[in-house]
Amino acid sequence: MKLAVCILSLSIAILTGCQNSPALTRATPVATEASDTRQWLAGDHHVHSHYSVRWDTSVFPPTPIIGGDAIYSIPLNAQMAAHHGLSWLVITDHGGPNRAKLALEQAYPELLASRKVLPHILQFYGMEFDVPGNSPGGRHATFIMPKRPTEAQQLYEIESKYNGRQGMPPSPDKADDAYMLLALKAMNALPDKPLLLANHPGRLATGFREYNKITPKQLRDWQDTAPEVVIGMSGAEGHQAAVFNRDGSLKPDGVRGEYPGYPTMGGYDQMTARLGGVWDSLLSEGRKWWVTAVSDSHGHYTDGWADFWPGEYAKTYVYADKTYDSIFDNLKAGRVFAVTGDLIDALFVEVAIKGSDRSSGIGETLNVTPQDELVLRVRFRDPDTLNAGGYNPQVARVDAIIGQINGPAVDRNSDETSTTRVLQRFYQQDWRQQNGFSVFELPLGKVTADQYLRLRGTNQRDELEPQPDEKGENPWHDLWFYSNPVFIRVM
Template sequence: MKTLVVNKKQIGLAGIATLLMASCQQVQPVAKTEPGKSWLAGDHHVHTHYSVKWDNSVFPPAPILGGDAKYSIPLNAQMASHYGLSWMVITDHGGPNRAKLALEQAYPELVASRKALPQILQFYGMEFDVPGNSPGGRHASLIMPHRPSEAEQLYQIESRYNGRQGVPPGPEKAEDAFMLQALKAMDALADKPLLFVNHPARLASGFRQYNKVTPAQLRDWQDAAPEVVVGMSGAEGHQAATLNPDGSADLNAIRGEYPGYPTMGGYDQMTARLGGVWDSLLSEGRRWWVTGVSDSHGHYTDGWADFWPGQYAKTYVYADKNYDSVFSALKAGQVFVTTGDLIDALFVDVAVNGSARTASAGQTLTVTPDDELVLRVRFRDPDSTNGGGFNPQVARVDLIQGMITGAVANRNSDETADTKVSQRFYSTDWRIKDGYSTFELPLGKVSKSQYLRLRGTNQAAELEPQPDPKGEDPWQDLWFYSNPVFIEVSASQS
């Protein structure tokens, strides 16, 4: 296979297209990977030229290809592969008759792209327009399992339930209850899709002033379809909004295009705020995962607000390199998210001393009050430059601990009383072994069910992620988050 060589700071579309065509002509199927799981980077929110605008001067409205996103499916896949992704999901916007467009045009292009670029797993999906009183801004990544029925199954979901489908959409799609009906229908399918809520607080009017998507709705959606609704994006797309096409800073622009309240270290406030929405959901014992995406519509060097898939944010899953394994890992929360290639591997294990009992991200360790526990962490900080040409270093890792207290009385709760950073680790606290930074922490005996999660950054002095100022360089403010390990305390065994 010919390698695609690009300039990381100035990537011209015409040059990439020419190289892509040459590359695709010479692609050979890749050899099957060795058995055994590894951390595989991906992106579940990628737009293509099938995120169309609509010509409403004719009836029915006609699609305008490239109207809201610029690139073809294979170009996105080629660039995702170039930036180290093993998997991605095509998630184009809906619209008046987008279901037909997807089935007849977008899906055949995806099939061709899979054949041309077999080194990257390419899932079929869409950016689902959530029904409700104000569907604008209420979006979710809908990911289809890789099955022969995937195209028809998405067509049925989109044509029946997508909030913007129809000319005009039916009045029932203006009701929040219709989203619950849609989710129950998805949950009843034999091959269930996955749904991650996109940019949940992008339209918040202020700090903890949620708009369009509320904590109560997140709870309602997961309760309606617990095997479908599994989390939300944390590291948001449009991170290159503060960069001009030449790479200089646009001092009036906002990272992530969050107008009412900014991202915090590049992450949505529902994820980044300690003891906030995410912790409130976890404190109920919910299996609720966070991810990182590009939300790529067009590259900043072409005058848009985005990085290429995988250039800045990556969602890592611990899986074999095949569709079913990646899908299962996403569903199970065997996931961490990072920006700027701060790390490329992260193992967070809680173990019972003196036994083989252990649990990692997304898993539950059942213990008794007499068990002595230990936390074991290994992460890898790659010794290479990232998509911005930098080689950032991890300056600090935080251990976050929260109690599991059961269902909240207030469904709109966005806080927990006892979530805390229980320990901070710096470079002097870990040692390097076989390319990994490692450390352990005795946890002792625990009497209450709880969860542990990790957060790391290249900012040694910024103890909590702060609101991102206008014009901030996203490459200088990097964070990673693990998903939680749950500890369930049972009665002592005599």
């Protein structure tokens, strides 16, 4: 379909026309057992509409320029997300001098209309929260409201008072990092608690392990202030199509993810991709800290922008029923894996106690005794179809990664843990086929200390650790998936 179709259209007639466009899904969602109605449902929690505006500051008060920073309507984003196999998405528009009012009076009614005529894709209401603090530019977080009758009013209350760019001009106290903690306390006090995930946390890093704007200490401070709200960060970043010209040819100087100071690594932020790095440092404290994959869609590369459509390249899979509450609750619980390029579309990671029916999966905790014999059981599905890039990638390797849980870090800004390691690498000859899944097991033996186990996989057989992405690199050729962890607690 032409990309311009339905852009900026608000009428129900046009929305209905969009709804009738053919949907594309690569495979049927899969549940683990007949008695479990949950499925792996793909989504995207970072999508911009034309209500991500620019502001005309030549007048006072500044006036919004619709489509100034992102160009597509909410229903077009939803339709294209469904076309690329998503079951849910979150609209996360930018802030500004008076965007809270714009969101309440214009964006939210459009979302309600889109929900009505496109009910097959669940559309959450949220925003890209501008984090208060010194030089707030580039400090962003996805803010997701649960679907409730008061969702718009509750978001308005937070945005109008606490968003870093809200105000004409923003109040001076928003230049203090402590104001973010006040914002988180206010979020936590809402009748319906939202979720918050740091967006592109390492984008403005000035080098390897040289963090800027968002630091490991801030991530810890945020979650400690509102542990029921702050749940993680995006791992596979948006703007991956920044390497393409309009015609699909590669730009020799194009940078995946638009990371100027230090590149992504296999398309993932260094805070996720580095083994034993920021993510593992947080997990080694026992934190429930999840990673995801997003588009950060503002405009498609064929329209001269830097993005893929929601779901075209990156997907966040949540193991849930297809309802708003189930997706929200299971995203919060970490029953999530992140993937690029449709490398896989289902993943079950289970740590079980031999000789019993006790086991735990992604995002869960298994309580064991030192006498228990443990086993890792893995099933993943590598769909035998073409992805949106026209490729049928194959999983070449899966790494089982394990790390010890040592309690709170002494250094709040720590970005490493020495106990995380690759426990074993698995190659295509190491798994068998069973009911459309690739399956393998690994005996873990007995454990005497708390730990966590997570998986990653790739189509790169011999790239043992994800390397910094080179300029002009084709993102369709370098694909990875990451599971969130299973925790093991010794009683």
